[in-house]
Amino acid sequence: MPLQKLASVSAHTDRIWQCAPHPTLPLLATASGDKSSRIISLLTYNTLSTIDGGHKRSIRSVAWKPNTRGESVLASGSFDATAGIWRRYEDDSGAATGGEYNDEEDEEWRFAVVLDGHESEIKSVAWSAGGSFLATCSRDKSVWVWEELDDDNFETVAVMQEHTQDVKCVTWHPEEILLASASYDDTIRLYREDLDDWVCCTLLEGHESTVWCITFEPLTTPNYDAKRGARLASCSDDKTVRIWTRVGQSGVGAGQGAGAPPSILRGAPVEENWTCSAILPKAHDRSIYSISWSPRTGRIASCGGDGKIVIYEEDKTSAPGAMEVDGDAKAEQGSKAWKIVAELKGAHGVYEINNVAWSKRYDKDKRGEDDEIIVSVGDDGNVNIWAVE
């Protein structure tokens, strides 16, 4: 299954750390070492505008706020220890045409708020599924949760100091108020809101080096199993990709799907039990920096220092059901289910690839509504767009 390059946009003169496709619009945002972020059209693959002047150092991470009406909201996290909130009005026509802006609209990106509090480099920012919470994590070992009370008014609702090292990545559960963080201390932690306090409810150990990136299984994947709930994927400097699954009941509305009222039982245990249910086939020979889980096909894409993009697919039939077996046997079986379906060397020439992301395909040659693309960004400052044949 070959990857076909649809476009290569040289968006930055410096390395691109990360990119984020807009949840609803044909837009892509980048985060770059040149202290700026760019907005790229996924219709035409042209650069639409540049967002800069907000950060004194590299922008490491960007995230689109979900469920916004009439405007786009972008959060940026920078090595300058601050996070920024940027706003721009979207008329729906603009959205339909992929937001082909005219020049002066560049200024329309407003640097709305600076969130400071972290002591050192922010490594990752993430909005909760509903968009009401923003999580940030930093070299300072802490994870912060901010709540947007009303426009541009953010309040710190939690600061978690659980990790013993640099926190590399934060991500939210697609429906529950469940936050995950990955760290240089080789571990992953999950947090819940327990009454009005945020607590760590799980510590996932297994990776043998820095965990670079984590992502939850989207609810729309073919293999999604409501009983089992969304799984968590993680990639690491130890060159492995692992899948983690929740076992048993969790303290708070596990498996009850969205909108379930949080338990009001006093002292209900928040601890959850997650185990490593699969280790994906080894394909990378240097650190794996990023993974992405396709909401359409359920495929996982990974990339890293070896300049490869690898795509894995899970065979549903051979995949283990929710609670059949467990422990290592399950993990082993789980692992068998995953196969490498595509592997591309030198996807960014000789350069390292820092981030991959699945996105809906919008360009004129798209094959139907649920056609999809992979976006990859690398040290060459380029954004490459791939179609999976």
Place this chain on the structure above:
Amino acid sequence: MKEAALYMHHAEKDPLEAKKIAHDTAKRIESRELKLLELVQSLGEYLTDDDTTVRAKAIGYLSAVLGELGPKSLSRQQVPVITQFLSDRLEDETGLKEVATGLTSLTKMNFFGNAEATRIMAALLGVDLPKHPPTTRFAVLTLIDALMSGNRDALKAMGDKFVTGLADLVGGEKDPRNLMILFSVMKVILVEFDIVRHTELMFDIVYCYFPITFRPPPDDPYGITAQDLKNRLRECIASTHYFAGQVFPSLIEKLDSTSQNVKMDVLQTMAACALSYGPTTMSAQSSQLWDAVKFEVLNSAGEDDLANEALQTLKAIATCLSKGLTTVPPANTPLARYLKAIVKECLELLKEPQQKQAKPAGQILATVATASAPACAFIIQSTLPALLLIYSDAGIIAKQRALMQCLNRFFESAIAVYGSWTDVSAAPGIENPLEEHREKLFGIYSQALMGSNKEETSFRLTAMRGLGKLCDIRRFLADNEIGMVVQYLDEIALDREEKDEVRDEALQNLRKISKFKSSLIMQITFPAFMAQLPDSEQESKEENKPYLGTLEALAKLSLERPVFEVLLTRLLNKLEVVLSAGSGPEYPRAILATILHVLQQRSQSTLEDTKAYYNRLIPPLLTKTVVPLVAGGSAVLADDSVLDVTGRLVRIITHELDAENQEMVMRSVFELFVNHSPSNIITENAGIVASTFRPLDKDASKEAAGSTVILTSILAASRREISLPVERVPSFLAHIIELAQTPKSAAHRLSLLRLIALVINKWTTTADSVAVKEQSQALLSSISNMEQLRILFWIATALLLRGDKYGSEVMLHLVELLSHAELGATAARGFAVLLGHDEFLNAENFAVVRLLYKQRVFSQCVPQIIDMFKKADSQTKPNLLTALSNILRSVPSTIITASLPSLLPLLLQSIELHDADVKAATISTLEITILENADVVKEHVAGVITRLLKAACDRGEEGNTPAVRKSALRCLRAFPGKLRGELLLPYKRTVLKQLQLALDDPKRTVRKEAVDTRVKWWALGEPDE
């Protein structure tokens, strides 16, 4: 008394006029027309005026007059009166400046005596000086200075009153000009006056200025530098040992300063004090100074200025403590105590000779040892046994080498103290302390050099250098020992198994030895080396005896006159042998080249020597060359490659002859080449030669024709006052030009072309010039081949050099030829000749070379090239650019930069040409421009950078040669620092990214350039810049 009024009127507005008035008054006083007293009285009214400026001006007038008076013009009675009068004015402090100036003039008077001096000084002490402006204080200080030099005893006699009084008077002075005077006054006081009871006070006055942190203002009228102040202050501080108690603790404290300058100043002041305070004082200070100063050496890498200064300070102390000592210092002497501490600590560090502080420790010992013979003796006696022990226990070679390097420094100290063979100064009384270890050292070093594995390069190099130094120490090694060293070195120099650097080092040492023991070189080295020379090329091949290296070595060793004599004899004999063995041209050429090389390296020989060389070398050589051509036999010396060297030999030797001898040579060479009469340049068969040798005939054999180079060489070497022994120069010239159109070989061609140029430049009269013109016109009008083109270029060059208008005419024709379909490209390259340096045709060889001739060529050619370029077709353009780059290449950049704006567009285009040479040339022109005045390229930065990047990065089939890529990279490297950051920063990312390609160049040397260039650009606008 109107002069007074007039003077006061002009005093400010017109100082010159005022001065004149004063002058006239002075003259009248001297001519007794006017009495000084009358003048003073006449001032009365003003002197009591309420307006202070009026009073000041009035006194000013008096002072001015005094200033104009000759020393004899005031009588024994007048001087005291005026002195009294002015001294009294000191109380009324208005016009202090004028009063002081007046008094200063008074001090010049013959009848000015100690009484007056005392009176003035007494009055001065009453003045509150600090409140006055600097210029006034200057006037007063000048006065004090005058008194100090003229009436020192009077001031001494005033005793404490003066000393303390002065302190109040000058306290807190800040003005640099005033300080210069103050310091010199203070120095006298400190040295000569009785200040024992006031040491504290004096110290405070002087030392409060240390360290001097003065930075002169940009428009400083007095040009006083911080260094001037530092030096004078230092002299003050160093001038009395009474300060020792306070100075050293405070200096030691200041040594902690973070400023390099201050530390330097402190160390130099310490040294100055040490040298002047004397042993008794220093013995009390030496140990604390050692404890403080040593760190400056031990903690540095041992190379920087500070460390060296610290070493000098430590040495200065030893020098001081050595005063009066003539023997190895007994244990109880201050010197011994001082050195004992040093030795103890340094020896400890030297136990681990590879560690960082071992080297500085060694340097300390070696440097202090140069302080005096006693110091040297003490240090060597008390360290050498221990060091030798460490050496023998060292075990590993690296450790031994480190220790040897320390010992080598000791040898240098010994040379510093005991001199080298070439020194004539008297040797010190104490026996050289190395003496008792001589055999041991000689043994160790010989063993290290000859007895250790050849792979131990650096170890053996160190040993060799050590032996070299041992040989150099005056009257240390005996001749037989030095002889052994020479044998070692010979062995190494001749051993082809040895690394080049080792063999070179051996030769260098032999070379050194040849300076003071040339006899040994001649007795030992020469036979050894000559034995290595094969008798024929055949032998050289069969027995694998390469001769080049050996000849090379011999050349290096034969710079001394006596040695060269021997070399000459031996090589000429060898040449005989080689020739009789029937040889090819290479070996004979190499032998002659060796002699040539030495002659080139040697400083001017005396006329006598030169004559001798000429007689021994030239006629025999020419005979051997020419005779075979007419009488048969090996004509190998007539081979072009050999003749080339012979020619140079002839030139270099003839050049050093005087006019008279040159004339003889000239005559004989013309007899040989032109007149065909027996020539005394030919020592045998002169008759046959005269009758049959016809090198300048059209149908001469290639060899005979080739020998023309001899004629050319002699013309090149000769002064132009010596007339050519031909009836008509033009017809001779015509004949040569004729020949030059059908040369028989490249060598022959060059000889003829040079001959033409030499004759035109050095021997054509204005009368002849018409003929020259006709001959060139003929060529120009009918030009059809490259030979003619060549001739024209050389004619043009010869004429342009002597500033001949017609030369420019020819040149401009040549420029037009650049569009010529067949000859254009060649013509373009020819412009290299026009300005290039020629070994034969130059000022040093008596050619007429007008100043600015390059400028003229430039200013005449370039504009024409530029506008030809505007309308040129695609195939002419490269020719124009090539010609241009050939001109630019040899014109001083100062000339180029002026017209660079108009040139740059062309330059940029020629970077894109294919011809590698043109590219490289253009790029280096650009580089020089950027280095010397970057502003010219300001407007073109973008264009230049993009083209250079291209030149640097595109390689492969159609791409650039490594040489071009390198020069492009070097050129890019020139930008940062030469142009303002903000002009370059916009390109930083692009340059860095682009050059990543060059980092992957197949050639290592190119990659290196790329790396260095990127570092420069990367640093642009970095925090540490």
Place this chain on the structure above:
Amino acid sequence: MENLQNANPTILNLSDLPTRKPTASTKPKSALTSLAPSYANDPFAPSSVPELVSDDSEDDDSVVESIDAQEIYDLVSTMCDPEHPITLGELAVVNLDHITVQDDPEELTGLITLEFTPTITHCHLATVIGLGLVVRLQQALPPRFRIDVRCREGTHTTDRQLNKQLADKERVMSALENETLMGLVGKMIETCK
């Protein structure tokens, strides 16, 4: 004098440091062999090579000189130690034997590993040294090379942590944005020959 971590380290002699064997082209020409006949260089002939490029005797690009351990060594050995005016080569902080180069023309990317040895096991400047080496190599080598700079195992009390940091791209990159650190590194690189 600020008190140094290691005031008196052992120093290797310059002449003992590994160097590239001089090639024919770099060797100084002998005065005799270099004495070309004056007629040999004819400015009118197309082939003539002017002085300013004649120094380049290895003008042939078909001969590829690939990047080797010695070249890497030469890039870093003349950097100077952050606390001594002495080079990393002389202090044996970098050693030729601890450098490997994988550069397979078949492969898109190559790998360079360099293990350095702090002068003392508790040297607090080890991180700076490591960073300096990374910066130097990233500047001086084509991007196709992955560069692994590590502190040699067992030569530093905290070599594990140290190496994890040096391996962490994100941390290295953010260090490059730290002016004081870059100041130090700049000083280290200034002395490069």
